Amino acid sequence: TKVRIEDEKVVRIGKTLEEYDAFDTGSFVCSPAVFAALEQSIAERGDSSLSGGIQVLAGQGKVSTFDVGGSFWIDVDDARDLEAAExxxxxxxxxxxxxxxxxxxxxxxxxxxxxxxxxxxxxxxxxxxxxxxxxxxxxxxxxxxxxxxxxxxxxxxxxxxxxxxxxxxxxxxxxxxxxxxxxxxxxxxxxxxxxxxxxxxxxxxxxxxxxxxxxxxxxxxxxxxxxxxxxxxxxxxxxxxxxxxxxxxxxxxxxxxxxxxxxxxxxxxxxxxxxxxxxxxxxxxxxxxxxxxxxxxx
Known part of the structure; x- marks a missing residue:
């Protein structure tokens, strides 16, 4: 998922972003506030994904970033991705x-x-x-x-x-x-x-x-x-x-x-x-x- 970042804060997140600064690694550390954000995302956009909840929190300036640097990570969504990861x-x-x-x-x-x-x-x-x-x-x-x-x-x-x-x-x-x-x-x-x-x-x-x-x-x-x-x-x-x-x-x-x-x-x-x-x-x-x-x- 693509991410736009300003001052080490996430401002936008989504797979279809045309301009982006980084990718999320699929790892998030969330407080219970994420549940309220998910409810808001569902009510406003019908989006029940985690990215939808994160986007709501990002709009409130509550999502900070952590750069993993050169650490290994890879998206695994299907069997082909799993084989590539291996x-x-x-x-x-x-x-x-x-x-x-x-x-x-x-x-x-x-x-x-x-x-x-x-x-x-x-x-x-x-x-x-x-x-x-x-x-x-x-x-x-x-x-x-x-x-x-x-x-x-x-x-x-x-x-x-x-x-x-x-x-x-x-x-x-x-x-x-x-x-x-x-x-x-x-x-x-x-x-x-x-x-x-x-x-x-x-x-x-x-x-x-x-x-x-x-x-x-x-x-x-x-x-x-x-x-x-x-x-x-x-x-x-x-x-x-x-x-x-x-x-x-x-x-x-x-x-x-x-x-x-x-x-x-x-x-x-x-x-x-x-x-x-x-x-x-x-x-x-x-x-x-x-x-x-x-x-x-x-």
Whole structure:
């Protein structure tokens, strides 16, 4: 509904106004005076709508405005409007800190799942726990022999990575965000990473047939690099983001890490995957330290 405003007061309201200054969001805080205004609107114009009552009060200079600014709102009058509102809300779930895999693969899929989950009684913490359990199962499958076990573990790991975005999405859509929920998810993610990389290390070690200690060292470096990568991401994003003059660029995080595990499983290259993770994660950690140091001292 269109609204004409003068001196922060509504002077006219209606859907057919040719000149208007704003739209009403459908939310009104009314005193009991609105009932008398509705009776007057019905008696004078035969208009029993809320807008009719508001117009009567506006004529008396009794309707003030409140600017919602950039807050989200949308009119929902029919099924088509409802679908448009759902699409708009889901589009807002993207995060500036999303990595490339999350931005182009995980998030488009997870929002589709969240669209269904948000209508159920499932809680964000239950989703976090489910993803952790899937990661544990994937890690166990990695410890089995053969390519098919490796492939199945990789697919499960990537599936868990996709669904892992749903906990935060459901929390935001249902206004259930909490400090504990974010912390709980982060803790389970670290355990999940440890199990996955540990299982992949065991698979590479056992499949080699030579039981080279070097395989265990590479796996250890991949695990340590991944853990520190997650820790530095928190500090890097929260403490330094405001000081960066450039865009976020390509963020190397958990989404990239798990996707590399998935690709390594598909290509049957567990050792090479661990080596790439060990080098990439630790180099990224060093880069973050350097960037944060330079921004802190310049």
């Amino acid at each position: 699409r708009s809300l889901l589009a807002q779930l993207k995060k500036p800190a999303d990595g490339p895999v999350s931005r182009y693969l995980n998030r488009p899929l997870s929002t589709r799942i969240s669209r269904w989950l948000v209508k159920s009684s499932v809680t964000p913490n239950q989703i976090s726990l489910f993803c952790f359990l899937v990661s544990v199962i994937a890690a166990f499958v990695f410890t089995l022999e053969g390519y098919w076990a490796l492939l199945a573990g990789g697919v499960l790991a990537q599936f868990a990575s996709i669904v892992d975005g749903c906990d935060g999405e459901v929390a935001r859509l249902k206004f259930w965000e909490s400090d504990f929920g974010g912390w709980f998810d982060a803790v389970l993610d670290r355990y999940g990473d440890g199990f996955l990389l540990g299982g992949l290390t065991w698979h590479a070690f056992a499949a080699s047939g030579t039981e080279q200690p070097l395989f265990l060292l590479v796996g250890f470096l991949a695990i340590i690099g991944s853990f520190v990568n997650s820790y530095t991401a928190d500090k890097y994003d929260r403490l330094m983001k405001a000081k960066f003059s450039k865009g976020p660029g390509i963020r190397i995080g958990r989404d990239v890490r798990i996707f590399l595990v998935f690709l390594g499983a598909v290509c049957n290259l567990p050792l090479l995957t661990l080596l790439v993770l060990a080098v990439l994660m630790n180099l990224e950690n060093i880069r973050r330290i350097v960037v944060c140091y330079r921004n802190e001292h310049h």
